[in-house]
Amino acid sequence: MAKIKVEYICQQCGRRAPKPLGKCPQCGSWNSMVAEMADRHRPSSGTNSQPLRLAEIEGDVGARLPLGIGEFARVLGGGVVPGSVILIGGDPGIGKSTLLLQMSLSLARGNRVLYISGEESQPQIKARAERLMQGRAFPQDLFLLTETRLESIRSHITSMKPAAVVIDSIQTVTSDRIDSGPGSLSQIRESTAQLQSIAKSSAVAIFLVGHVTKDGAIAGPKVLEHIVDTVLYLEGDAFHSFRLLRAVKNRFGATSEVGVFEMQAEGLVEVTNPSEAFLSERVPDSPGSAIAVTMEGTRPLLVELQGLTNTTTFGHPRRTANGIDTNRMLLTIAVLTRRVGLPLADQDIFINVVGGLRVYEPATDLAVAAAIASSMRDQPTRPEMALIGEVGLSGELRRVPHIEARLNEAASLGFRQIIIPRAKVSTSVKHKNVEVIEVASLQQALNRALAKN
Ligand code: TYD
Ligand code: MG
Secondary structure, X not given: OOOOOEEEEEOOOOOEEOOOOOEOOOOOOEOOEEEEEOOOOOOOOOOOOOOOOHHHOOOOOOOOEOOOOHHHHHHHOOOEOOOOEEEEEEOOOOOHHHHHHHHHHHHXXXXXXXEEEOOOOHHHHHHHXXXXXXXXXXXXXXXXXXXXXXXXXXXXXXXXXOOEEEEXXXXXXXXXXXXXOOOOHHHXXXXXXXXXXXXXXXXXXXXXXXXXXXXXXXXXXXXXXXXOOEEEEEEOOOOOOEEXXXXXXXXXXXXXXXXXXXXXXXXXXXXXXXXXXXXXXXOOOOOOEEEEEEEEOOEEEEEEEEEEEEEOOOOOOXXXXXXXXXXXXXXXXXXXXXXXXXOOOOEEEEEEEOOOOOOOOHHHHHHHHHHHHHHHHOOOEOOOEEEOOEEOOOOXXXXXXXXXXXXXXXXHOOOOEEEEEOOOOOOOOOOOOOEEEEEOEHHHHHHHHEOOO
């Protein structure tokens, strides 16, 4: 009998070693090496491929399948390309299974769809589908399968010839060719690689659900992202209903598009006008609130930033940022203190982005500063005003990209005054119905933004 060879594989980055190492020499993770059986079947080196001149290549990537969910299709670049593999990551309970079942239900009107689950039983999935369909009839072409063996999945795909397959989740799939347990890196990698070749050879689009680890990476992480064609993340937080679907890799389209959904009782509902949704609970004229215009990919989004300052009762003042980068918040506070002269040293300061959204763009600095100053002075910002600009260390307001798109979005939502950084070349931006206020410094911006009592 052949000797069984054991290798040690870093579960974070896939580095192989003949001996267990405490610290991975490649990615630096501690205690991440796990013993796995060496692959018994390395791919053979026979060749039946054929180099072709560019001009000789026939065929194209194939017409995209429309998906039936506009926000989902837009993130993929207008639908899914047959033969591609799409990995969807996200925290447990965020709505990955829901989204893919909804997609399957609408795609199966006209296309054969196979939904394979290794996590839920057929009756469980049916119950969810019933809720999603709310009494409407099930499409004839949607098939459910509970299976985790890759070899069996392969034979079902070959015999059924679906247009799209969903696998929930890749961590449950195991191949007979690998001896290590389900969810191990070798299993995940092998299964994904095989699914990639099944997708290509039978022109079926395969959607894989990938669980994320606590650091936010898809388990069996970077390695997987390299194998598949497209990587999407479904984000949001458990306490809010908004969900953002974001592409981080896309071989068939841009990675800049973002889909916005809201989790409701009847599943994920597309939010076609996200800015309006994010501002729906705003109370104008309350101190500590400011409107920023951030870019999500190519799409401008209006968000409400709230600031609260409160005199520290003991010890160090607290600074808590929810939805923005803490370092940017600290920087903005320092600039407000030194360049604007706000006495913030003895204040606890809290910043919150309404709706559970995360904004990491420097262009929202000005709104953060205005929210803090507004709370500190107990003066609301002007109700029909949006604020755009990055704050520099000297208290200057810095230019940000896509100013035109931001202005248009703010204007279309009824904002009548918009503060933007002054352009070096004075080609002042004009906009109908809107007063565009160009300012050079944070101080000037706050003078214009805070309504005097
Ligand atoms: P799920 O799709 O199972 O998440 P994942 O597959 O990412 O782990 O979503 C689970 C959550 O979504 C669950 O807490 C209930 C909620 N949910 C709704 O609010 N409405 C619905 O119609 C459905 C199906 C789920
Ligand atoms: Mg799930």
